Amino acid sequence: MTHVGRALAENNPRQTSLLKFGDIPANVRAMNHAPKTLLWLQAGSCGGCTMSVLEQGASGWFVELKNIGVLLLWHPSVSEESGAEVLAILDLIERGETRLDIFCVEGSILRGPNGSGKFNRLSGTNRSLLDITRSLAARADFCVAVGTCASFGGVPAGEPDPTDACGLHYDGSEIGGALGRGYRSKKGLPVINVAGCAPHPGWIMETIQALTTGDLSADDLDVFGRPAFFAAHLAHHGCSRNEFYEFKASARVFSERGCLMEHLGCKATQAIGDCNQRAWNGGGSCTHGGFACISCTAPHFEDVRNFDVTPKIAGIPVGLPLDMPKAWFMTLAALSKSATPERVRKNAEADRIVENPRRGK
Amino acid sequence: MTRLVVGPFNRVEGDLELTLDIAEGRVSEARVATTLYRGFEQILIGRPAADALVIAPRICGICSLSQSMAAAAALRAVSGVQPPPNGELAANIAHIAENIADHLTHFYLFFMPDFARDFYADAAWFPGVATRFKALSGAAAQEALPARARLLHVMGLIAGKWPHSLAIQPGGVTRAPELGEKMRLIAIFGEFRAFIEKVLFAAPLEQVVAIATPEQLAEHAQGPGDFAAFLRLAESLRLENLGRIALPLISFGAYHGADGALFPAGRFDPGAREANPLPIGKIREDVAFSFLHENSADPALAVTLPDAERENGYSWAKAPRLSGNPAETGAVARQAIAGDPLIRALIARAGGTNVFARVVARVMEIARLTLAAGDWAQALRLKEGFFTRGPAAIEGAGVGMVEAARGALGHWLSVEKGLIRRYQIVAPTTWNFSPRDADGVPGPLEQALVGVETGAAGAKAPAIQHVVRSFDPCMVCTAH
Ligand code: SF4
Ligand code: SF4
Numbered sequence: 001m002t003h004v005g006r007a008l009a010e011n012n013p014r015q016t017s018l019l020k021f022g023d024i025p026a027n028v029r030a031m032n033h034a035p036k037t038l039l040w041l042q043a044g045s046c047g048g049c050t051m052s053v054l055e056q057g058a059s060g061w062f063v064e065l066k067n068i069g070v071l072l073l074w075h076p077s078v079s080e081e082s083g084a085e086v087l088a089i090l091d092l093i094e095r096g097e098t099r100l101d102i103f104c105v106e107g108s109i110l111r112g113p114n115g116s117g118k119f120n121r122l123s124g125t126n127r128s129l130l131d132i133t134r135s136l137a138a139r140a141d142f143c144v145a146v147g148t149c150a151s152f153g154g155v156p157a158g159e160p161d162p163t164d165a166c167g168l169h170y171d172g173s174e175i176g177g178a179l180g181r182g183y184r185s186k187k188g189l190p191v192i193n194v195a196g197c198a199p200h201p202g203w204i205m206e207t208i209q210a211l212t213t214g215d216l217s218a219d220d221l222d223v224f225g226r227p228a229f230f231a232a233h234l235a236h237h238g239c240s241r242n243e244f245y246e247f248k249a250s251a252r253v254f255s256e257r258g259c260l261m262e263h264l265g266c267k268a269t270q271a272i273g274d275c276n277q278r279a280w281n282g283g284g285s286c287t288h289g290g291f292a293c294i295s296c297t298a299p300h301f302e303d304v305r306n307f308d309v310t311p312k313i314a315g316i317p318v319g320l321p322l323d324m325p326k327a328w329f330m331t332l333a334a335l336s337k338s339a340t341p342e343r344v345r346k347n348a349e350a351d352r353i354v355e356n357p358r359r360g361k
Numbered sequence: 362m363t364r365l366v367v368g369p370f371n372r373v374e375g376d377l378e379l380t381l382d383i384a385e386g387r388v389s390e391a392r393v394a395t396t397l398y399r400g401f402e403q404i405l406i407g408r409p410a411a412d413a414l415v416i417a418p419r420i421c422g423i424c425s426l427s428q429s430m431a432a433a434a435a436l437r438a439v440s441g442v443q444p445p446p447n448g449e450l451a452a453n454i455a456h457i458a459e460n461i462a463d464h465l466t467h468f469y470l471f472f473m474p475d476f477a478r479d480f481y482a483d484a485a486w487f488p489g490v491a492t493r494f495k496a497l498s499g500a501a502a503q504e505a506l507p508a509r510a511r512l513l514h515v516m517g518l519i520a521g522k523w524p525h526s527l528a529i530q531p532g533g534v535t536r537a538p539e540l541g542e543k544m545r546l547i548a549i550f551g552e553f554r555a556f557i558e559k560v561l562f563a564a565p566l567e568q569v570v571a572i573a574t575p576e577q578l579a580e581h582a583q584g585p586g587d588f589a590a591f592l593r594l595a596e597s598l599r600l601e602n603l604g605r606i607a608l609p610l611i612s613f614g615a616y617h618g619a620d621g622a623l624f625p626a627g628r629f630d631p632g633a634r635e636a637n638p639l640p641i642g643k644i645r646e647d648v649a650f651s652f653l654h655e656n657s658a659d660p661a662l663a664v665t666l667p668d669a670e671r672e673n674g675y676s677w678a679k680a681p682r683l684s685g686n687p688a689e690t691g692a693v694a695r696q697a698i699a700g701d702p703l704i705r706a707l708i709a710r711a712g713g714t715n716v717f718a719r720v721v722a723r724v725m726e727i728a729r730l731t732l733a734a735g736d737w738a739q740a741l742r743l744k745e746g747f748f749t750r751g752p753a754a755i756e757g758a759g760v761g762m763v764e765a766a767r768g769a770l771g772h773w774l775s776v777e778k779g780l781i782r783r784y785q786i787v788a789p790t791t792w793n794f795s796p797r798d799a800d801g802v803p804g805p806l807e808q809a810l811v812g813v814e815t816g817a818a819g820a821k822a823p824a825i826q827h828v829v830r831s832f833d834p835c836m837v838c839t840a841h
Pocket of ligand 2: 273
């Protein structure tokens with residue numbers, strides 16, 4: 001039986017007794033769950049979210065999906081089906097014959113030119129991704145926007161926004177987007193925005209997994225529909241430069257070890273994401289890599305100018321930590337600068353450790 | 362004659378549609394279209410020059426770091442800043458990791474699963490190939506994906522994260538690795554080497570890169586390993602005769618350093634004995650069949666503007682031409698230009714590039730790159746710097762030319778008063794999957810598809826899939 005054929009058999013409630021559970025791990029079997037179906041489409045995307053999620057899993061993403069009880073109906077980069085076979089899968093979903101539990105969309109929805117969606121046509125058809133996304137989102141139990149493009153519009157929506165790009169449920173920071181303000185998936189949730197450009201593979205997979213286990217409700221999303229398990233943190237939390245931050249000991253040029261906030265544009269004290277509490281590619285992160293957090297999880301992040309320079313008024317960074325009153329920050333900064341240990345001051349302005357930690361005299 | 366429209370075409374990056382005219386069971390004419398336009402070249406205009414490092418890489422998630430390399434090189438050409446040798450080396454190490462990962466992803470996830478289709482169920486080689494390469498469920502991906510992820514740990518050490526990093530700068534890289542990190546880099550490449558020596562080649566890499574003739578390759582095909590499995594089925598399906606074209610091959614040169622480039626820039630004409638220099642000034646982009654307004658054909662002067670209603674338009678991509686001709690780019694071009702005897706012999710034997718030569722060149726390159734990467738990680742001199750600060754204000758024009766996994770990638774940039782005045786990107790698949798030009802000359806894939814037998818399978822003929830995927834297309838780069 002082909003992959004799709006098998007998927008269909010497993011999705012037909014009358015045929016549950018025919019389900020072959022051999023492929024499904026014991027814990028899921030015990031719960032007597034049919035696998036959740038997942039369809040992944042790419043709209044105005046760079047494919048980077050897919051590249052990210054392919055890093056997931058000790059035995060690879062496909063095994064990981066199987067382990068959490070997800071059956072991939074189709075994914076543009078990894079599935080066998082091409083051309084008419086794909087259209088048949090989409091058709092069955094649209095006709096309600098194949099159940100769609102989780103609908104993932106990667107990439108901005110391009111509404112132009114003139115609302116036609118023609119900037120992004122599904123090849124092999126005369127339909128735009130705008131049209132198909134709306135149709136499928138209405139049939140999905142849950143709808144997941146993978147990445148900042150699908151969440152808010154992202155880089156394609158950057159000025160002058162040539163294609164009238166938006167996210168599924170947001171146009172920048174405005175609710176609405178391609179699906180409209182009132183959209184709710186069949187299980188009553190707004191679009192779940194796994195923002196990030198590209199998002200951490202864990203953000204994507206833990207969200208999908210939480211949907212399969214029923215652990216993600218509307219209460220678990222932040223004001224922009226982002227799962228709080230990563231969005232309730234700031235990217236600054238856990239940065240390897242935190243000691244430099246505390247003493248306002250700053251890097252002046254790239255490759256220096258100091259904090260990147262004062263001069264080099266770091267927005268991590270205002271950016272959501274547990275970016276510095278997770279390993280990216282085995283142990284990295286933006287700020288660990290020596291460049292500014294550009295707040296890629298936020299709506300309109302693409303509209304900033306001079307990403308690598310901290311905007312200042314009268315020498316004071318304009319973007320202060322999210323919930324810190326300015327006067328406090330100023331006082332604390334002055335205090336900590338005056339108390340900066342020699343070691344921290346020297347190392348901040350060097351590209352390697354020039355002074356080791358040792359007991360004070 | 363019948364006309365077939367083939368799409369959505371998957372296991373390529375991005376959006377591809379083919380329109381095939383079929384006569385007597387064979388493709389008589391092909392049109393290749395990219396069906397997505399996002400307007401990156403418009404979005405870049407007016408931004409501060411350095412912001413190109415944020416915007417341009419986001420064109421493509423699979424060759425994001427190559428885009429960073431090209432953008433940084435273009436900015437470097439404008440500012441004149443010289444990165445220290447370490448900066449160049451570290452950037453090359455990250456770049457090579459991306460290119461190896463891309464080749465691996467192509468072989469295991471994009472290309473091989475087509476041979477595991479039920480269409481081939483009667484072939485003698487099928488049972489083994491299906492078990493190993495079936496999309497999603499094949500055993501090979503369970504090994505290749507973790508190996509890929511582990512290789513990309515190089516990015517955690519040099520680029521912070523992947524895809525989409527800001528670590529690659531005109532003046533070098535944003536971080537100086539410590540000793541422990543250098544050791545980890547060496548260990549990662551060592552581990553990756555062990556993986557390909559066991560699983561892909563089932564032979565020591567020195568032995569693999571020594572394969573210099575088609576006969577030695579045929580000998581390798583008799584052994585174990587995934588590459589050998591491909592070689593055997595390629596022989597039985599005569600993939601050498603599939604998707605054959607004899608266009609000029611071009612490379613912009615890859616992995617530049619103090620001693621030149623690991624793979625040189627150049628042009629090689631199938632049938633010629635030697636490679637020639639690449640006349641960079643002869644690159645033009647034609648939009649006669651693109652959904653784009655007429656504009657300067659010179660990438661140094663052009664501005665991109667969409668025109669969805671354009672008469673005759675059938676693709677969002679432009680048609681790059683070298684001295685008026687379409688050209689093919691990619692690993693096969695890189696290796697032919699670098700003088701690799703095996704690849705030159707395969708091209709000579711078939712009278713042009715073909716599905717077989719393209720895939721062999723790509724897989725053999727994995728071996729070459731892995732050997733080089735290990736040496737480069739070793740060569741990092743940790744007592745020296747990794748970054749040089751450039752001038753604050755820059756002005757002028759420059760071109761950044763690199764090799765992405767899929768071939769020649771160029772960024773043409775001009776800066777006025779610190780802001781981007783023009784930005785043009787000519788990507789590898791823009792060359793390979795270009796539409797026709799004003800003279801009606803089809804692009805490389807359009808030519809390679811002509812004559813392909815579709816038989817009773819029509820649009821579903823796997824031969825079509827093999828020809829398309831042999832180029833490892835990236836459509837998100839093609840039109841951007
Ligand atoms: S570099 Fe950014 S994330 Fe790190 S400590 Fe400084 S402000 Fe926080
Ligand atoms: S650190 Fe900032 S720029 Fe980097 S991934 Fe997190 S939110 Fe995005």
